[in-house]
């Protein structure tokens with residue numbers, strides 16, 4: 001299945017995130033995340049894979065208000081498609 005996540009969750013998938021003073025920072029960003037990135041996926045026993053195509057833009061929503069399926073953030077912004085792969 002596919003989910004759409006915010007840029008913070010997308011960066012966290014690729015670069016990880018660190019917690020500092022109760023706030024979360026994705027990758028090298030100095031801007032705190034809205035919420036803990038990918039927190040909604042923490043309990044899933046599944047692998048996550050990037051499912052976007054940067055050449056065609058497939059799987060990338062330039063702007064959306066839909067809530068992030070990774071952290072629940074409702075801030076408007078880009079959404080990126082991730083594939084959830086069940087571990088067989």
Ligand SMILES: [Zn+2]
Nearest residue numbers: 006009068071
């Ligand atoms: Zn998110």
